[in-house]
Amino acid sequence: MEKSIETIWKSGFIGQEDLVVPRLNNLYNQKSIHIIDKFKRMFKYNHFYIYGLALAHLMIGVSMGAYFAGTGMCILLGTLTIISRKNMKLIDKIDWSASSYAYLKSFDNYLKGFITKLGQFYQVFYPLYFSFMVIGFLETEDGQQALHKIMNNPDTLLFHGLPIVWLSSVIVLLIIVTIFSKPLYRLDLKAVYGGIMKKLDELLKDMEELRQ
Amino acid sequence: MSIDFYNAQILPYAGIIVKICRAYTNSQEDFEDYYQEVCLQIWKSKENFNQESEWSTWIYRLSLNVCLTLLKKSKTSEKLKSEIQQPELSEESKVFEDESINQLYVAIKQLTEIDRAVILLYLEEKTYEEIANIIGTNPNNIGVRIKRIKERLKKLLDGKIN
Numbered sequence: 019m020e021k022s023i024e025t026i027w028k029s030g031f032i033g034q035e036d037l038v039v040p041r042l043n044n045l046y047n048q049k050s051i052h053i054i055d056k057f058k059r060m061f062k063y064n065h066f067y068i069y070g071l072a073l074a075h076l077m078i079g080v081s082m083g084a085y086f087a088g089t090g091m092c093i094l095l096g097t098l099t100i101i102s103r104k105n106m107k108l109i110d111k112i113d114w115s116a117s118s119y120a121y122l123k124s125f126d127n128y129l130k131g132f133i134t135k136l137g138q139f140y141q142v143f144y145p146l147y148f149s150f151m152v153i154g155f156l157e158t159e160d161g162q163q164a165l166h167k168i169m170n171n172p173d174t175l176l177f178h179g180l181p182i183v184w185l186s187s188v189i190v191l192l193i194i195v196t197i198f199s200k201p202l203y204r205l206d207l208k209a210v211y212g213g214i215m216k217k218l219d220e221l222l223k224d225m226e227e228l229r230q
Numbered sequence: 231m232s233i234d235f236y237n238a239q240i241l242p243y244a245g246i247i248v249k250i251c252r253a254y255t256n257s258q259e260d261f262e263d264y265y266q267e268v269c270l271q272i273w274k275s276k277e278n279f280n281q282e283s284e285w286s287t288w289i290y291r292l293s294l295n296v297c298l299t300l301l302k303k304s305k306t307s308e309k310l311k312s313e314i315q316q317p318e319l320s321e322e323s324k325v326f327e328d329e330s331i332n333q334l335y336v337a338i339k340q341l342t343e344i345d346r347a348v349i350l351l352y353l354e355e356k357t358y359e360e361i362a363n364i365i366g367t368n369p370n371n372i373g374v375r376i377k378r379i380k381e382r383l384k385k386l387l388d389g390k391i392n
Contacts, residue, residue, distance in 0.1 A: 023380060023383055026331060026333075027334065030328040030330055031249075
């Protein structure tokens with residue numbers, strides 16, 4: 019006679035000895051490896067993205083006649099990738115043989131250092147990028163025409179041969195960009211790595227609690 | 231997670247967690263990952279236990295939620311689906327000493343994710359109300375659903391268990 023599923027279930031688990039419970043000692047090892055691998059992957063994709071962006075800036079600049087700005091932006095983005103890649107190589111120097119907590123903590127310290135270094139670079143990056151944008155505009159045909167128009171206006175006040183209104187606007191904007199370069203960088207960082215950085219913090223917090 | 235918490239609050243219910251995790255995994259490695267994640271989430275969410283339900287019921291709900299979330303995340307879910315389409319009992323599936331239980335698990339894994347949860351809770355003798363509460367559905371159609379699942383399981387097991 020066929021057994022019902024209820025009977026199979028009940029009789030199958032009567033002794034409960036089959037229910038071998040896994041050990042919990044490996045609880046965070048996998049998580050640590052997984053999160054760092056994810057960071058590495060994200061860094062890698064980001065590098066490819068910036069490389070592509072650098073190339074796109076060069077091509078767009080050249081196609082619009084903004085040779086200097088296009089090349090400058092390309093070099094600027096290229097430098098950003100080189101700095102980032104150089105720093106990324108330091109991940110491999112973190113001691114793998116250490117405990118999950120020590121490994122993750124070392125990675126967290128590395129990340130904080132990396133963010134600070136990159137933050138310093140971005141303080142130069144954003145103002146330079148903005149400057150190239152302005153130069154790029156002036157290099158284009160539309161920019162030249164606009165400049166020509168304003169220069170031909172007898173009411174235009176000039177300073178060292180440049181219209182004061184334009185010059186002062188650019189300087190004010192440049193100062194704003196310089197002042198806000200750090201918050202801009204943080205915003206950029208949060209948009210790309212915010213989610214995974216939060217996970218890393220949570221994981222470290224859990225592990226610290228576990229150690230206590 | 232403290233050892234005391236694990237021993238007092240999780241270990242007595244480890245059987246429940248094992249049964250649920252087994253239904254959603256196909257390898258020992260995945261099973262251990264799922265089990266550990268469930269334990270971790272129980273520990274992390276323990277403050278959310280509001281004592282409106284029993285601790286065991288809360289563990290059922292949390293275990294199912296964790297397993298379903300992990301299953302969705304898992305890239306191997308497609309592989310899992312293709313594996314479970316083969317009703318044969320692979321070596322990897324022979325995790326229990328009782329052959330009938332192994333066969334039953336193979337059949338259960340061929341059900342949809344929610345049907346697996348429903349039948350596991352039914353086999354653990356939860357009431358329709360409790361099942362509906364844990365799954366988050368209307369208790370009125372639980373009975374019909376269980377009847378349908380049992381018929382499907384019977385077909386799947388037909389001739390395999392005497």
